[in-house]
Amino acid sequence: MAIKKQYLKSKPVCKVTFSVPAKEAKSVAVVGNFNEWNTEATELKKLKNGTFKGTVDLEKDNSYEFRYLVDGIYTNDDQADSYAFNEFAGEENCVINL
Template structure:
C-alpha cells in the first residue's frame, strides 16, 4: 500500500495517488469523507501487475478519513496513513490523510 501526495503550486489542491497491491482481488475502491463513503465513487483501476491505483484531487488544508474496500466486503487501512481515527459507526479505525 502507498500514498503519494503532489501539491499543486497554482491552486489549493493536492493530487493524491492511492496504490493497493492486491493481485488476487477482482476490484477495489477507496472510500472516505471526500466521497461520502460511496463505494462506486472512486474505484481503483487494476494494473497488469495486479496493483490497484487511482489519483484523486483533494483540497488542501483539510484532513480526510478513508479506507480501502476490496471485492465489496473487505475493508483495509492504509499503512502509510498520516494517522488513524476511531469510528464508532464502523467499530474500527479509519486511515487519516492530512493535507
C-alpha cells in the same frame, strides 16, 4: 500500499495517488469523507502488475478519513498519516493530512 501526495502550485489542491497491491482482487475502491463513503465513487484501476491505482484531487489544508474496499472487505493503509476511531463501524479509519 502507498499514498503519494503532489501539491499543485496553481490551485489549493493536492493530487493524492492511492496504490493497493492486490493481485487476487477483482475490485478495489477508496472510500472516505471526501466522496461521502460512496463505494462506487472512486474505484481504482488494476494495472498489469496486479496493483490497483487511482488519483483523487483533494483540497489542501484539510484532513480526510478513508479506507480501501477490497472485494467488499474494508482495509486500512499502513502508510496513513494517522488513524481515527469510527464509532459507527467500530473500527479505525485511515487519516490523510494535506
